[in-house]
Amino acid sequence: MNTMPETLSGVLDRTFAGIRQACGGFTPRLSPHEVGTITTVSTGIAKVSGLPGVGFEELLKFPGGGFGIAFNVDEDEIGVVLLGDCSALHAGDEVERTGRVMDVGVGEALLGRVIDPLGRPLDGKGPMALRERVPIERPAAPIMDRAPVTVPLQTGIKVIDALIPIGRGQRELILGDRQTGKTTIAIDTILNHRGQNVVCVYCAIGQRSSAVAKAVATFREKGALDYTVVVVTEGNDPPGLAYIAPYAATSIAEHFMAAGRDVLIVYDDLTQHAQAYRELSLLLRRPPGREAFPGDIFYIHSRLLERATHMCEELGGGSLTALPIIETEAQNISAYIPTNLISITDGQIYLSPSLFELGVLPAVDVGRSVSRVGGKAQLAAYRAVAGDLKLAYAQFEELETFARFGARLDESTRKSIEHGRRIRACLKQPEFAPVSVPAQIAILLALTAGLFDLVPVDQMTAAEQAVHAAAKEIPAEVSGRFESADKLSDEDRKAIIEIARQSLAGFAPKPGQKS
8 A cells, every 4th residue: 555655756756857857958048039019100109019028128129120219118018219210110010129228339449430329320431340338228336436536627618627626527517598608618628638548428419410510520620539439419310319329428438437547428418318308208108297307307317427426446446527518598597407407416517698798708607606526626736726716706796796886986895896807807718729737827826916907908818828828937847736736835836926927017007007
């Protein structure tokens, strides 16, 4: 009676052992090869059914070689963001899974090239040999992998380097109304890094073709294209391309940062990016919120800008500095998208249309602009020279407004106003003409020492150029301390001031002439 169960048990054991042995070398593979069907096609999006295993943001292949990203993953239907022309797509066409997320090619071959967010060349120079591809969406570096922002990123623009310093690894927002010079500041910053071993990525989002062509021509003319990657989506491109453009550009920049290099990325501009995302969300029937933007609009920008950082030395010490640009309407910086970006970034540079109309270029409103990193990322020479400059300029603006009422001014107030006018004149700067560190230090020292106070206002431009040219005579041992952490000694300051005084000797007002 007891042999029967033992025999059956033994047979089962041997059977299972054979199955295990037969399957021992087998590795199961999940194939993403599924084919679905387009149910509806709209401008920039498509609805697809029949892909039960698709993942969120998975890349899907459409007829004709087009691609899309799975955005809404519902039980019965998938909302897909199209990354190309949808005019040839029709309901009933087949859609295939690729089993991977959207990625972009990275490498040294991208330097000097103009590409779209899919990595396709737009400059007519042929294909690029890129051996590595990385996802466009990547998690930001953990806090423990980051280093403090302490190294300055010189823009070559006096008002920014002196009063609103930017550090390598910082995120500094540039905002202002239309046609106030936002892009010019970003381009000037890129031009200033020629020969400084900084890789630049310029991401144009939904821009006019003529504006992009002008920027690329400026880079090429000034020799900046050799160290710059230009990622372009134009205004007539599908909104899906505008949506992925900043993420693709950031992945390209992160590749160079991971190699230990310093990288500057410009997003021009995130207003167009937000509008493209709003368009896609409304087409996909996502619930609209404030100003018709979906509730996760803050998240798409925060996860983008959080990738800008300064890595610790153990991970190469590279940095990624972000300059996002935002367009305001009627100087309304409290609108939804501007307030989102202000809260995400480490400071903002606000461009005033009033200053622009007065010819104060760049039209930086010093009172509304701030760098939350501040002097921590400023050269020691600047901290000593420009320490009281912002306060003196702010006082001048208040006194200037008061003086317009025709009140009688005492001598000290009049001197403060005259000194402030010289500060404003010195902070003016033409486009595409970045100023070197020694020249900036000489001009700022001459300002704080009051050397320009005797120069007539209408001669300030020529006087500043004279100091700029004389800065080349600063001794090498003194100018060498500008880039280091060493503070300027009293002897250094006296030597620079004496050089500036000699260069301004011919600009003193003649007897009877008002300054």
